[in-house]
Amino acid sequence: MQTDLENVTSASVRSRRLLRSAVIHTCSLLVAVLFLLPLVWTLSMSIRPVGQLLPRQLEWIPDPSTLSNYRDVFDVVEFARFAGNSLFVTVIAVPITLIVASMAGFAMAQISRQWRLRLTAVSFVALMIPLTAVWLPRFIMMKELGLIDSRWSLILPAFFGTSPFYVLLFLWTFTRVPGDIFEAARLDGAGVFRTWAGIALPLSGPTVMAVAVLSFVRYWSSFVEPLLYIQSVSKMTLPLGLQALLQLDRTNWPLLMAGAVMVTAPVIIVFLFAQRTFLDDRLGPGRLGR
Amino acid sequence: MLAPFLIGMLLLEFIPAIAHLPLAFTSYNALESPDFIGLDNFRELIHDRVFWIAAGNSLLFIVVAVPLRIGGAMLLSLLLLERRRGTAFYRAAIYLPTVVPDIAWALAWLWILNPLYGPLNLTLAWLGLPSPALTIGEWPPRFAIIVVLAFQLGEGFVVCLAALSDMPRDLRDQAAVDGSTGRQTFWRITLPLLAPTLIVLLLRDVIVSLQSNFVPALIIGRNGGPNYATTYLPYYIYREAFSYLRFGYAAAMTWMMFLLTGLVLLLLYRVARSWRMGFSDAD
Numbered sequence: 001m002q003t004d005l006e007n008v009t010s011a012s013v014r015s016r017r018l019l020r021s022a023v024i025h026t027c028s029l030l031v032a033v034l035f036l037l038p039l040v041w042t043l044s045m046s047i048r049p050v051g052q053l054l055p056r057q058l059e060w061i062p063d064p065s066t067l068s069n070y071r072d073v074f075d076v077v078e079f080a081r082f083a084g085n086s087l088f089v090t091v092i093a094v095p096i097t098l099i100v101a102s103m104a105g106f107a108m109a110q111i112s113r114q115w116r117l118r119l120t121a122v123s124f125v126a127l128m129i130p131l132t133a134v135w136l137p138r139f140i141m142m143k144e145l146g147l148i149d150s151r152w153s154l155i156l157p158a159f160f161g162t163s164p165f166y167v168l169l170f171l172w173t174f175t176r177v178p179g180d181i182f183e184a185a186r187l188d189g190a191g192v193f194r195t196w197a198g199i200a201l202p203l204s205g206p207t208v209m210a211v212a213v214l215s216f217v218r219y220w221s222s223f224v225e226p227l228l229y230i231q232s233v234s235k236m237t238l239p240l241g242l243q244a245l246l247q248l249d250r251t252n253w254p255l256l257m258a259g260a261v262m263v264t265a266p267v268i269i270v271f272l273f274a275q276r277t278f279l280d281d282r283l284g285p286g287r288l289g290r
Numbered sequence: 291m292l293a294p295f296l297i298g299m300l301l302l303e304f305i306p307a308i309a310h311l312p313l314a315f316t317s318y319n320a321l322e323s324p325d326f327i328g329l330d331n332f333r334e335l336i337h338d339r340v341f342w343i344a345a346g347n348s349l350l351f352i353v354v355a356v357p358l359r360i361g362g363a364m365l366l367s368l369l370l371l372e373r374r375r376g377t378a379f380y381r382a383a384i385y386l387p388t389v390v391p392d393i394a395w396a397l398a399w400l401w402i403l404n405p406l407y408g409p410l411n412l413t414l415a416w417l418g419l420p421s422p423a424l425t426i427g428e429w430p431p432r433f434a435i436i437v438v439l440a441f442q443l444g445e446g447f448v449v450c451l452a453a454l455s456d457m458p459r460d461l462r463d464q465a466a467v468d469g470s471t472g473r474q475t476f477w478r479i480t481l482p483l484l485a486p487t488l489i490v491l492l493l494r495d496v497i498v499s500l501q502s503n504f505v506p507a508l509i510i511g512r513n514g515g516p517n518y519a520t521t522y523l524p525y526y527i528y529r530e531a532f533s534y535l536r537f538g539y540a541a542a543m544t545w546m547m548f549l550l551t552g553l554v555l556l557l558l559y560r561v562a563r564s565w566r567m568g569f570s571d572a573d
Contacts, residue, residue: 137306160298221391
């Protein structure tokens with residue numbers, strides 16, 4: 001009698017749990033499809049031959065399909081040059097960002113608690129200033145520095161660590177390293193720079209990774225800054241090139257989507273490569289902030 | 291070792307932010323040295339119809355888009371908090387639109403929203419639903435830009451996930467044992483514990499909203515149109531400064547934007563504080 005009752009409850013509990021799990025999986029799948037659809041539709045249009053009538057019905061894989069749009073983008077605008085400029089900016093800006101931000105974070109971890117708190121507060125205030133609120137004076141500054149229409153205007157923020165957020169990420173990582181390690185290195189006669197490069201950096205792999213990816217995405221995708229500072233076509237980066245493509249022909253959808261895919265692909269590849277660092281709640285940047 | 295960072299913050303963030311003040315009282319045009327014109331810029335601003343439209347648009351955008359983004363991020367993080375099969379895939383799918391470059395994302399949506407051939411309307415037609423022309427008219431593009439940007443909520447999603455997984459599990463388990471329903475557990479335990487994180491996200495998203503709609507307004511709204519319907523403050527400031535070289539006027543507008551944001555943040559902070567107190571009373 002007793003056992004029967006227990007069996008009944010555990011069976012109903014189990015079926016309820018199963019139902020719950022099924023509902024969660026269905027919802028998750030629907031959401032994932034919703035978030036992936038825009039990218040799928042972009043891909044689908046990018047392999048459609050130019051000049052054919054546009055479909056009046058939903059299609060997933062165009063018939064016939066072609067990859068020639070991807071080549072044609074390079075003929076219509078100077079896409080290869082734009083890609084080279086984007087690469088130039090990111091390849092220089094990302095390592096400099098890593099060096100400057102990690103150095104600043106390391107230094108902030110070493111100074112007195114009082115000053116650390118003050119600097120953290122200042123960094124937070126700086127984080128709250130949106131780009132729109134500083135672009136006029138920054139433009140005037142770039143003009144005075146003679147950096148207008150130079151790719152270095154896009155790289156400049158890297159020399160200051162790019163974002164206070166990256167410095168804070170490094171600070172939070174380094175404060176979790178037991179202090180004796182750095183103390184021991186100092187007693188062994190290692191200078192601050194050697195302690196930073198030889199001990200602190202190797203200990204902060206996930207943070208280096210996270211900041212590298214975040215700053216890569218930032219420099220690669222940046223649209224407003226080149227829009228303000230870059231004037232000649234030969235110095236444009238990919239996002240501006242995409243806008244140029246749109247201005248050439250607003251209705252050539254296959255070509256536009258092929259361009260959009262090519263600008264997006266590197267970012268997605270880097271993200272998928274590093275996604276564990278972001279989305280695993282045991283390691284992600286949210287975690288680093290604790 | 292700190293010097294580059296500190297100099298950078300001063301030079302690229304704080305000095306530019308403050309430099310608006312003197313600039314707003316001049317007729318600077320980036321070519322000649324500035325002339326002091328007193329309050330003329332502000333006087334003009336008050337009678338500038340487009341400025342008030344843009345301020346209203348920005349305010350409306352904040353009021354609708356920010357709660358949508360933060361609420362969405364919270365719900366999705368609750369859905370995907372527990373690790374099951376496929377969780378990693380679902381989380382990656384949700385974050386993906388956030389890393390897509392703004393211009394590529396806006397361009398993709400310009401196609402998706404195309405009234406005649408766009409996949410969105412074709413899908414709606416296939417489902418037997420009416421097909422709205424979302425890039426035409428005044429209200430549809432406003433609505434479309436909010437939806438387009440609602441997809442890029444990855445940051446809030448990750449922060450909510452981290453905050454939720456930090457919460458002691460026993461607390462919720464205990465509540466369940468004590469007979470609390472899922473809904474009660476959410477309102478009485480999860481939400482109050484998540485509140486500080488949500489407030490920080492809200493404040494940050496209000497600020498981010500001031501620039502996030504710049505690219506969609508340019509691409510989907512076709513330069514802030516039609517009839518200024520998608521002209522938000524950043525776009526109007528950009529146009530005055532960089533198309534018409536009216537830096538002084540644009541600086542005055544930036545000050546008004548600061549003021550507006552400050553008011554919204556203050557209001558939000560007040561509401562958030564009383565909201566949290568309401569929760570502690572209930573305990």
